[in-house]
Amino acid sequence: MCLRYKTFFFLNFVTCLCIVILLCTSIGTPHWIEAESKRNSSLGGGVSNVISTNDDEPGPNRGFIHFGVVRGCKIFNYGFGARDYKCFKVSEEHADLYPTGLLIVVIVFMVIAAIFAMVATIFGMVNAITRPIEAIHGPKGLFLWNGFGAIFSGISLFMYVGLYYTTFEGKEVLNAEDTSQPNYFTTDSANYGYSFWLLVTTFGLFCVNLILLIIAHKMNDPNFRWRRRAQEISTIQTTELAQSIMY
Template sequence: MSYFKRGVIFITFFVACISVALLVASLGTKHWVEARAKRVKNPIESDGKIHFGLFNGKKDLNVAYGWRSYDIDVTYLVRYEPEFLMYGVWIGTVIAVCAGLFFSGLSAVFAAVNTATTTSRCLTSVSGLYFWNLSAVVCDVIAICLWTAQFYLNIQYSVLSREDKDNEWTSENMAELGYSFWFVAGAAVASFINIIIIFIANTEKEVDTVIPVLEEKTNGAIMLY
C-alpha cells in the first residue's frame, strides 16, 4: 500500500472518531426535544421550558409564582405513560443510534489497522471499510427517520406527563428537535464522507496498477527496435 493511500485511510480514522463522538454526545445529552409550555387557564402569566433526551431530561415550570425545576425520567414515562412516546419508535431509535456507534467504532479501529499494516481479509481490509461506514450511515439514517416520525406523530402535540396535563399544561405546537438529534445527522454525514474518502483511496490503487503495465509495453517496444 502506498504512502498516499495510508495517509488517506488515516484521515478516515479521525472522521470515524468524530462520528463516534457525535453519537456518544447524542446519547448522553438531554436535548433531543426542546419545547415551551403554557397553562390553558393563564397562558400569559404561566410559562414552561422542557427538554429531554432518549433517557432523561428536565422541565422548568412557572405558574406565575416563580420557576420550579423537575427531572424527567423518559424510560419511566415510556413504560407507564405510553402516550408520552411511542415505545416501539423510541426503542428503535435507541437501538439504531447504538448500532451506528458500534459500526463507527469498528470503522475507526479498522482504519487504524489498515494504516499500520496491509490485510487481505474482506471485512478488515480497506474495501471492508466501505461496509462499516455504510452500515453506520444506514443505522444513523434509521435513527433520524424514527425520531422524525416520533416528533410529527406524537411529540409536536405534547411532551408533558399526565400530571402536567391534568394541571392544564399544554405544549402543543411549541416543540422542536434539539441539538442532540442533529448530532446523529452530523454522524451520518461524517460516515458518508468516509465512504467518499475510501473511494478516493481505492482509485489511487487503480492508477498504480496501470502504470507498470504501460511501462512494460514501452520496454517491449524498445527491445524490438
C-alpha cells in the same frame, strides 16, 4: 501517492472516532426535543406576557421541557418564580403519549452503528500504518463497516423523524398531570434540539467516509483492476481444483 492514499485511512480513523463520541453523546443527552409551555388562561392559568430576564428560567406562567431518548427535564413558573428542574425517564413520563418502545429500537440501532464505527476506527488506523493481507481488514472492510454504520444510523434518524412528525409537531408533549388541574400547562410547538442534530451529523460523517474510501480506491486503482485480479485468482483456483480431481 502511497502517503496520500493512506491519508484517507487516517481521516477515516479520525471521523469514525468522532462518530463514536457523537453517538454516545446523542444517546446520553436530553435535548432531542425542546418545547416551551404556557398555562391555559381559559382554564384558570392566566398566561403572562412578562418574559424572564434569566435565560435559564421561564417567565411567569410559562415553562420549558426538553427530553431525549432516555431521559428529560422540565421546569414551570406558576407566577411566583420558577421551580427547580424536574428530571424524568422518558419511558415513564411519556408512556401515554406515544409508543416509547420505538425509542428502544432507535437506541439499539444507534448502539449498533457505534459498534461498526468502533471497528472502522480500529481498522482505519491499521490501514493507515500497515497494509493488511485479508480483504476484510483492508479498504473493502472499511467500506463495509462504514456502510453498515450509515445504514443503522440512517434507520435511527428516519425513525425518529417519523416519530417527530406523527407525535411531536404541533401536538402536546406534556403528560396528563401537567396539562390538567391545577397545572394547566400546554405546549405550542416542539423543535429539534442539539442532541438530535448530533445523530444527523454522525450519519453525514459515515457518508463522507464512504466517499473518501471511494476516492482512495480510485487513486490506488483507477481502472478497478481488482475485479480482473479476482477473476484471475478464481480461474487459477478452479484450474487447480480440476487438476487435483483428475489426478
